[in-house]
Amino acid sequence: xxxxxxxxxxxxxxxxxxxxxxxxxxxxxxxxxxxxxxxxxxxxxxxxxxxxxxxxxxxxxxxxxxxxxxxxxxxxxxxxxxxxxxxxxxxxxxxxxxxxxxxxxxxxxxxxxxxxxxxxxxxxxxxxxxxxxxxxxxxxxxxxxxxxxxxxxxxxxxxxxxxxxxxxxxxxxxxxxxxxxxxxxxxxxxxxxxxxxxxxxxxxxxxxxxxxxxxxxxxxxxxxxxxxxxxxxxxxxxxxxxxxxxxxxxxxxxxxxxxxxxxxxxxxxxxxxxxxxxxxxxxxxxxxxxxxxxxxxxx
Numbered sequence: 001x002x003x004x005x006x007x008x009x010x011x012x013x014x015x016x017x018x019x020x021x022x023x024x025x026x027x028x029x030x031x032x033x034x035x036x037x038x039x040x041x042x043x044x045x046x047x048x049x050x051x052x053x054x055x056x057x058x059x060x061x062x063x064x065x066x067x068x069x070x071x072x073x074x075x076x077x078x079x080x081x082x083x084x085x086x087x088x089x090x091x092x093x094x095x096x097x098x099x100x101x102x103x104x105x106x107x108x109x110x111x112x113x114x115x116x117x118x119x120x121x122x123x124x125x126x127x128x129x130x131x132x133x134x135x136x137x138x139x140x141x142x143x144x145x146x147x148x149x150x151x152x153x154x155x156x157x158x159x160x161x162x163x164x165x166x167x168x169x170x171x172x173x174x175x176x177x178x179x180x181x182x183x184x185x186x187x188x189x190x191x192x193x194x195x196x197x198x199x200x201x202x203x204x205x206x207x208x209x210x211x212x213x214x215x216x217x218x219x220x221x222x223x224x225x226x227x228x229x230x231x232x233x234x235x236x237x238x239x240x241x242x243x244x245x246x247x248x249x250x251x252x253x254x255x256x257x258x259x260x261x262x263x264x265x266x267x268x269x270x271x272x273x274x275x276x277x278x279x280x281x282x283x284x285x286x287x288x289x290x291x292x293x294x295x296x297x298x299x
Contacts, residue, residue: 008080010044011073013037014052018070021060089124093281097126100286101139101146104131105229107166107271108252110294111150118289125282133227134200134207141274148275148283150290152246156204160277164287166294168268170247173261174232176239182259189215189265196223196241198232210244212266229253 016026017037027034045052052066062070089095102111115127130146132139139149142157155161173187181187193215199222200207211220223241226232230253232243237257246269250260273290275283 005047006044010040010047011076013040014044015070015073015077017041017053017060018062018066023055023060091281093125093283093285094122095124096280096282097128098148098280098282098286099128099130099140099146101130101132101141101149101151103137103139103149103151104133105246105249105252106139106150106152107273107290107294109248110166110290110297113297114286114290114293117293118286121289122282122285125285134232135202135227137200137204137206139274141276147279148273148286150271150273152206153270153272153274154205154209155274156206158274158276161274162277162279162284162287164273164291166271166273166291167298168270171244171263171266171269172247172250173242173263174236174245174249175242175259175261176236177257177259178239179242179259181242181261184261186262186264189263192242192244192263193220196221198222198224198226198235198241198243201225201227212244233258 013026013030016030017023020026020029023034023037023041027037030037041052048069050065051063052069054061054063086095107114115129118125118127130140132149136143137151138155138158139151140146141149141151141155141161150166153163153165155163173181173192175181181191189212193212197211197220199211199220208214211222213220221241224235226235226243229245229249232245233253233255235241236243237255244263245260247260247262273287275287
């Protein structure tokens with residue numbers, strides 16, 4: 001097809017001449033020499049196979065074919081401008097799809113407010129929520145299923161991670177109601193280390209964190225594995241072992257048969273929003289909104 005050789009510069013030159021009805025004025029507007037502009041129009045006419053202008057010594061007027069082609073050229077530029085505007089908004093994270101992973105129990109109190117605020121700020125971003133249990137503590141970031149995730153560090157296997165800490169809270173021991181620690185006001189890490197413990201599935205730094213591996217001189221006595229808080233608390237209530245959980249679990253997952261005991265001498269655990277450096281811009285926008293919402297709610 002002849003038109004395959006037509007470029008935007010040809011159309012831009014044609015529209016400028018058509019609107020100015022004068023080659024000299026059009027050349028000035030385009031900041032090019034008039035002979036160059038005339039050559040570009042001749043090229044375009046050659047590619048199209050018909051005359052665009054009826055040129056006389058007094059005026060430059062569109063031919064009937066030129067008038068029809070002008071409408072098409074304007075439509076091309078309108079579509080082009082729309083595409084460029086949308087691509088700019090996509091690059092800014094204002095359009096598109098965002099896959100948000102969240103680890104069960106992470107920022108549960110704040111997720112609805114975060115989503116509402118993000119939807120209000122970026123109404124044309126389609127958010128897909130994906131829940132992950134303890135077998136996938138990175139919220140899908142390590143396997144490319146999500147763009148941003150609400151998780152509880154530490155992370156394992158997420159390269160070039162941008163981590164924004166949203167909050168921190170104490171860790172507590174979850175024990176059965178008949179356990180020797182159940183009635184204590186607090187318990188030391190040293191005493192916990194000797195007890196059977198319920199662990200998350202897998203073999204990673206996240207599992208090690210919650211079984212207190214960094215405090216141990218010997219391997220933990222893992223008696224059961226659980227991928228959710230419900231399964232974990234059920235195991236504790238049945239006396240299979242204790243577990244270490246965030247303090248908020250006592251409120252969010254209150255149930256008969258278990259007690260929550262503060263732990264002496266342990267650092268607080270965190271909730272964070274995480275995305276990779278190469279994630280879509282919308283991921284960084286989501287992280288910023290999440291941080292703002294949580295900070296405002298906790299003030």
